Amino acid sequence: MSQQTIAPDPEQSPFFQHFNTNYVPTDAEIDDIRTHISPYDSELGRLDFVIQKLSAQRERLQKYVEPHRALVSYPRRLPQDILEEIFSCSLPTDRCAVMSAKEAPLLLGRICSAWRSFAFKMPRLWTSLHLPVSFVCASITRRAAVMEWLGRSAELPLTVSLVMQSSNSAYNTGLVTSLLPLSYRWRAFYASNLMPQHCLLLSDVHAPLLEQLRISIAEPLDATHAPTFLSSNIFQTMKNGNIHFSASLVARLIPTTPFTWNHITSLALMQSGGAGVDITPGLAYRLLQGCKNLRVLSCRLIWRAATQSPIPDEPLILPSLLCLRIQRESPLSWIPISALLGKLTMPALRVLSVPDSQIGVYADYLEHTAVTSPQLTSLNIGVSHTKTPAIILETIQLFPGLKKLSLTLTQNGMTVNGGRILLILTPGADSRPLPPLEELRLDCPGGFNVKAWVEFLEKNLEYGTALRRFGLRVEAPATRAIDRDIERFSNSGIALEIEYVRQTVVVESDAPTAWDAVPALPWVHSM
Structure with missing residues (x-):
């Protein structure tokens, strides 16, 4: 088909006046239309054949070029420090990383062998880990992977969250025990549903980098060991005494005799696990009296005539206290709690x-x-x-x-x-x-x-x-x-x-x- 026979525009067609109308052509006009478009149909067929050949040729060229482009792609040429920042930004910021290939850092090892090797040699990708015992201990491979994960963190500080399984005490104790040798690197440690015996294991560890410690106990605290727990080695050696403790009979943590806990600077004591002896205003006074360096205190107070310890008449000066959060066990009276607050002088609050x-x-x-x-x-x-x-x-x-x-x-x-x-x-x-x-x-x-x-x-x-x-x-x-x-x-x-x-x-x-x-x-x- 010559260049002159190609209609450059539909307006040049002899049938243009009937386009986009309801006009019905006569039999003679139908023959004329078919004769008119016949060379164009032939040209379309030829072009389709050419396009098919060109598409196949393009696909072969693309298969050849793509691996070459990959060799010179920008990610391959990224400086190591830039790639480290990109990898670090892919980690979750509102919680610990989890043992799943659906997100970083494990996901980074699924992209290519080079990224996998680079990620495994980058310690700061592996400094946080969430450990639900029910998930970890369901597989021998996962149990082994825990220490492999933490081992990749070299000597960097660790952030670990641990959630115990109530029905499997052996696995619980085993996982806690496996983490204890790394306590010198703990920066933040969260342990939920601990048993009292686990507290004894934690009490002797040395954790000089520890800045945050949050513990919840599944059973009532033991009356014999509880009063000495907050003065044990793990709390004495913390970098910052920021502690959140939740347990049934949590008031047992406060000694009945005078004490001095200068190492505690931030403390939250919360009652959990149903009814029990909670912290009374009198106990709160004793706690504040023994923690003169306390900057933050959060607790739930209760008043019961049978367990109420008296509030001393002497005003209590707390020069370091910046933040005080108090809730009461409703619907009990606020009067004793108000009396406690009236005794406190907090110039820096x-x-x-x-x-x-x-x-x-x-x-x-x-x-x-x-x-x-x-x-x-x-x-x-x-x-x-x-x-x-x-x-x-x-x-x-x-x-x-x-x-x-x-x-x-x-x-x-x-x-x-x-x-x-x-x-x-x-x-x-x-x-x-x-x-x-x-x-x-x-x-x-x-x-x-x-x-x-x-x-x-x-x-x-x-x-x-x-x-x-x-x-x-x-x-x-x-x-x-x-x-x-x-x-x-x-x-x-x-x-x-x-x-x-x-x-x-x-x-x-x-x-x-x-x-x-x-x-x-x-x-x-x-x-």
Whole structure:
């Protein structure tokens, strides 16, 4: 077919006027159309044949060229230090790495032999590991792989999370024992569902690099050994005394006689495993008295007449304490806990969290705290539904340096109107002066009115306040209707965080996995 017979444009066709219409050609016109397109059909067939040959030729050339391109590809020419950074960035940052080829570092060894060799020789890829006993001990190969994994970390500090299997004490003890020789390299260690005998194994280890230690015990603590556990070698030799301990009868950790634990700087003691003797205000006083270097304390307090140890009359000065978080065992009285707080002088305190305490309800200690803790910048407290706006304002104004305020809007099952609270805190021409809050968080179990917080934030923008973060925690289904408001305020400089709390159903897996019960980092919160 010559170049002149190729129609360059459909408009040049003698039948163009009928294109894209409902016109039905006559029999004669049909013959003419077929005659007209016959050479073009022939040319299309020829081109299809040529394309097929060219495609086959292209495929052969591509197979030849691709391995050559791979030889000169950029990843092959990456400097070793750059490749190390890329590999390091592929590791999980919110938890330990797991023994699965679906993610780094094991996944990196599945790309090519060169990457596998490089990854295996890069110690910092192997410095963290999550060990669910039910998964690890289900295979002899996995048990051997644990020490091989940790061996690749050379002499770098280790972060290990260990979750015991309640039905297999032999495997539990075996895995704990295998990790003990590496204790001199522990930087962070998490152990869940430990048995009391495992605590005895841990107590004698030497861990000079240890910065975070979180332990939960599956059974009640032994009354004989518990009082000396926090003064054992592992705690005495820690680099930083950041400790989180959860157990039934956790109060047994506090000695009944005077003691001095200068090595502990951050401590969380939580009751678990059902009813038991918890920490009373009197025991808390004794604990604080013995830990003069304590910077952070989190605990749950209880008051029972039968077990209550008296609170000494002498004021207790805690010069190092920066953060105090106290919860109570509801619905027991807050009065003894309030009495304890009234005895404490904490000149360096920055954070006070007492969410079960209510403004204006046995909260006289707040005036004492405002005077003795002038550097307080963060307060978490409850709001009683019975209290007037004036009382709430007066309480907040006790702390002129307050930058973060968290309010729990409920008491004895009755939900406080969140909109009313925001109205109290909304800036205006006639409003009373408030501390320069940079962050406000509200816990609203009964839901919340969107219009209320939108108006509150708009007023803060209008008056140019210091508010930069606003958080809501509500028991309600998530909705996308407020996404536009969230984006609008975020673009204006106020970050919004809305958490929807709904009851969830936990579905247990039939087979153990490498991710079972993997804890999120950090395991111990310093502030």
